[in-house]
Amino acid sequence: MPSPDRPGALNWALITLLGVIWGTAFMGVSLALDGFGPWWVTAGRTTLAAILLGGLAAATGQGVTHLSGGRAWAFSTAIGLGAIALPFSLLSWGLTQVPSAFAGVAMGAVPLLVLPLVAVFSPEEGIGPRRILGVGLGFVGLVILVGPGALDSGTLVGRMACIGAACCYAGGSVLTRRAPPMPPLGFAAATLIIASLALVPLALWQEGVPRMGSAPAMAALIYVALFPTALATFIRIRVITTAGSLFMSLTSYMVPVWAVLFGVTLMNEALPPQLFWALALILIGIGISQSRALSAMRRKS
Incomplete structure (x- = not known):
């Protein structure tokens, strides 16, 4: 069985896929904003994703009716409101006050924020110098990628909103890890349903x-709902419950890299000259933080 020390090849593939999916979300949201306001883009993607996952969960026998007990619904509600609805809202407003580069740095701080939460609330994941060093190197690589000038951009309240969203994601990861056993599709659907009830x-x-x-705007909204919201929510829950919240947080370093690569290849944006230095630091950081898991995979192969 996968564990925080040995997440397994499937979970590595899943967080890589999440990096790709979330890396395309920026383009999808930008296109959707050509036809809808930011609040309806947020509410629309969440509601469409809730309908999709709710129907899929019911069809596979994992519907929300299988979430029995007040504890299961308490965790679903806390995650839906605190890790989906609230950070989506904070980012929607924060991006009107700060450039997306600062938001990227804030999201990249999620692994750093997860570290103390894991140490207190999820100690079985294991926190040591190796993981702290790896997470720190990854964050430095991210700052190099987006440029240190992003840290001084935008209004103070806008920056605080983005940092608040990152805190929500970090807390939501640990909450997901501590949640009672639930059908993963039903769990994901329940969190999205609750979030949509707040966002609409x-x-x-x-x-x-x-x-x-x-x-085009409608197609972009549907895409963002299907992949960066519905599919990503399900994968995120699967990875956190099997491999841990710290392992899942490594996706925060992959997303900006994929976003830049997609911007260069699909949107004809300029290739940042610091991309390769930043990518090297990010990969080294991930390698150090997950060196034990990577060694176990090599021995197994």
Whole structure:
């Protein structure tokens, strides 16, 4: 069975896939914003994802009705509100005040924020000098990638909103790890349903009833709902419950790299000259933090 010390090849593949999926989310959201307001993009992607996962969970016998007991629903509610609805809202507002580069740095701080939470609430994952050094190197690589000037950009409240979103994601990872055993599809669907119940009224309050956007904007919104929201939520829960929240947080270093690569190849953006130095530091950091797991995989092969 996978564990924080030995996450296994499947979990490595899943966090790599998550990096790719979340790396395309920036483009998808940008296209969706051409036809919808930011609050309806957030509420729309969450609601569509909740409908999809809810139906899929019911069809496979893992529906939300199988979440029995108040403890299961308490964790689902806390994660839905605190790790989906709240950070989505903070980022939607924060990105109106700061550049996306600063938001990328804030999201890259998730592994650093997860470290003390894991040490207190999930000690079985194991925290030591090796993992602390690896996480620190990865963060330095991320700062090099986006540029240190991003740290001084935007308003103070906008920066605090992005940092608050990162704190929500870190706390949500540990909460997911401590949640009672639940069907993974039903668990993911429940968190999204609860988040959508909070976000739709907020979108109505902020932007009123949405108007139908253009076909490209609608297609982008559906894409963001299906992959960076629905599929990613399910994968995230699977990885955290089997390999741990610290292992899952390594995705935060992969997402900006994929976002830059997609921007260069699909959007004709300029290749950052510091990309390869940053990528080297990120990969070294991941290698150091997961050296025991990588050694176990080599011995097994």
